[in-house]
Amino acid sequence: MTAAITARGLVKRYRDRVVLDGVDLDVAAGTVFALLGPNGAGKTTAVHILATLVRPDSGTAVLAGHNLAQDPQGVRSVIGLTGQFAAVDNLLTGEENLRLMADLRHLGPREGRRRVAELLERFDLTQAARKPLATYSGGMRRRLDLAMTLVGTPQIVFLDEPTTGLDPRSRQTMWDIVRELIADGATIFLTTQYLDEADRVADRVAVLDRGRIVGEGTPGELKSRVGTEVLLIKDPDGTPRPEIPIDGTVRGLRDALAAVDGDPAAVVSLRAPSLDDVFFALTGSAASEASTVGAAPTLTNASATDASSTEEEA
């Protein structure tokens, strides 16, 4: 398998804050790679570095054979970037936005028209093609944004939190489109805060925490580190007990319950492991510990995953 992205020792500091602290990444061509992490972990910075928008303080990267430092224009010619905020021209129509991309990719008038029509059709934007963007919904803007990224048929597509801020239906449409891209053989590098999203499409997942890769593997491998289910027990007065990861078998559940000396009236429930669980398992600190050791960043990170706040990275 050939490598689409190879990065070694990427470091980025903003003043005294270390955003990336020696990140290595390997993405095989034609695969989907998910970079998973809480807000502020450095995901967007990693994408911005690989997409030539930000220069790393140190480290090297090669994308589809083009060296990031020596041949940034070469890198730009093989990548497409869709960020968290729709990068569209609000004063133009959807079709004009796509034509702009076709012209900047030097596709030529005939090929440009063909490609624009094809993408409008594929992204279900044909009807709205000649309407100003002010009339577009959030989901339509994201679709247009992704369509613009694909005008040049990039070998490597970066999707930086492609579903943040979308309603469930638009989210679903987005993943359908991503699956089509995968079928077309593009290499996809996506970032997300949600384990289940990575789980659904990614071949490999790396977990980024405070600028470091703390775990990497297939989604299954990562989840197996925390068990397949989490057992929750609440005492009758409502006090929650510490959560117990289990392996999803009856025996596992029975053993876990047996180990609890508890009130028979305690309330039990099961839930799937979340990013928090994987995250805590990988960083080796339990949620309860984190709050007592005064590891404030961990705690903040963990709680931020639940909030739907947008990422505040530079």
Place this chain on the structure above:
Amino acid sequence: MTSFTATAADSGTMFRRNLLHMLRYPGLTVFVIAIPVLLLLLFVYVFGGTLGAGLPGGGSHGAIQEYLAYVVPGILLIGVAGIANGASIGIAQDMTEGIVARFRSMAVSRAAVLNGHVLGNTVQGLLCLAIVLGVGLLMGLRPGAGPLAWLTLVVFLALVCFAVSWVAVAMGMTAKTVESASNWPMIFTLLPFLGSGFVPTSSMPGWLRQFADWQPFTAFIETARDLLAGQAPDARYGWLSLLWCALFVVGGYVWARSLYERKSVGAS
């Protein structure tokens, strides 16, 4: 494709984009044209009688017409300053939206976005100046310029628009928000007042006159005034104009390029 033809092609694409912006968002263009036209009416019909009488050799007979001929070049340069405002706002809009990050992640010539803005603004500027001159003609302005002088005037004003736009684009990029983008270019709107736009510099106190005689807009206004009157431009102001233009283009370009590289990601 060589890098030169690629830059030219990409700049052309961006230029078309900026022209489309003007069509889709005509409010800014209308505003940029309305201000100098209103100032022209105000200065000629309200202040013109008195100011025209104060011109060197000005009599009270036909003072308004005399002042019209005097003030039109000043108003033209007010128009150029308005164009500078538009340029700053336009680039600030781009920079605060994600689109510039997209351009930067594509194999697009680095200068193309800026070239598109500057060229689009120059065209907008010429349109604005043509309308101001048209209103002047309707008000009774009878320029003495022959065809060659008119042509020189158009080229000269295009050059001034182009040069001032480069500085304005850089100024717009220093702004953190679209709202504050027109703060710095306001200086350009003041300069015709602190020069020979509305009254001769000879009527000013010595210290102000020193400034007025050397600042770029006096040179631009005097050169435009001579060309419009059909006279050969004053050599001192002519050369000073070209010098200021060269300084604006080079300085604005270098400043804008360095800001473009640094600032287009921070917005998110």
